Amino acid sequence: MNMALDLATWACLAGGGFFCVVSGVGLIRMPDFYTRMHAASLIETLGAGLILLGLLLQAGFTLIGAKLVMIGLLIFFAGPTATHALAKAALVRGLKPRLAAQEDVSSKR
Amino acid sequence: MRHDLVLRVIAKLMMPFTLLFALYVQFHGDFGPGGGFQAGVIAAAMVILYALIYGLDQARKALPDWLVETMLAGGVLLYAGVGMAGLMLGGNFLDYFVLHADPVQGQHRGIFWVEAGVAVTVSGVMLKIFYMFAGRGRDPE
Numbered sequence: 336m337n338m339a340l341d342l343a344t345w346a347c348l349a350g351g352g353f354f355c356v357v358s359g360v361g362l363i364r365m366p367d368f369y370t371r372m373h374a375a376s377l378i379e380t381l382g383a384g385l386i387l388l389g390l391l392l393q394a395g396f397t398l399i400g401a402k403l404v405m406i407g408l409l410i411f412f413a414g415p416t417a418t419h420a421l422a423k424a425a426l427v428r429g430l431k432p433r434l435a436a437q438e439d440v441s442s443k444r
Numbered sequence: 445m446r447h448d449l450v451l452r453v454i455a456k457l458m459m460p461f462t463l464l465f466a467l468y469v470q471f472h473g474d475f476g477p478g479g480g481f482q483a484g485v486i487a488a489a490m491v492i493l494y495a496l497i498y499g500l501d502q503a504r505k506a507l508p509d510w511l512v513e514t515m516l517a518g519g520v521l522l523y524a525g526v527g528m529a530g531l532m533l534g535g536n537f538l539d540y541f542v543l544h545a546d547p548v549q550g551q552h553r554g555i556f557w558v559e560a561g562v563a564v565t566v567s568g569v570m571l572k573i574f575y576m577f578a579g580r581g582r583d584p585e
């Protein structure tokens with residue numbers, strides 16, 4: 336049981352770290368503002384979410400676990416709101432999203 | 445359609461929890477990281493968030509300038525008052541253990557009021573700085 340719990344924790348932590356690295360790469364490699372923001376928002380959903388879940392598995396039903404849940408709720412509400420506000424501000428100020436030059440067949444349907 | 449509906453709803457949702465967290469940091473200062481300064485900054489950050497979302501005028505209506513200035517001076521007064529109380533009760537300035545018959549209780553009581561004074565002053569100063577910066581060009585000098 337303990338072994339399984341540790342394995343699940345490691346899987347969650349490794350997955351969270353992986354998504355953090357991926358979104359860091361995306362932040363640099365993506366072509367324009369909106370896609371970069373999309374890549375960055377991966378950190379607070381999948382990255383931080385999985386890391387918190389992994390820590391929560393270790394903490395169990397303790398005060399530390401309750402605090403981790405509160406941190407998770409804060410990130411859950413604040414992160415997407417910040418991303419939304421940023422995107423909206425950019426859109427209102429007239430920054431155009433970069434679109435494909437030609438519609439390909441898959442976007443027709 | 446207003447563009448900041450989501451922001452308004454989420455900010456309204458988070459504000460009481462921010463204040464609760466400030467109080468937690470304030471009263472947990474005895475046992476762990478935290479204390480008056482951090483709690484004051486968090487409480488002031490809540491009002492600054494309110495001002496950012498709902499406008500400076502609304503924030504000034506909720507927490508008027510005279511109140512902020514009173515906080516600014518009142519916290520220092522409270523801090524100095526604790527020090528003077530120690531002096532009056534026969535110790536040195538800011539001697540806590542004369543504040544209660546039991547010295548440990550006295551320490552608790554002293555640090556409690558000193559931290560309360562720090563929190564009030566710090567949040568007052570943060571808000572005053574924010575009001576002055578944000579009000580530049582709007583207020584008559």
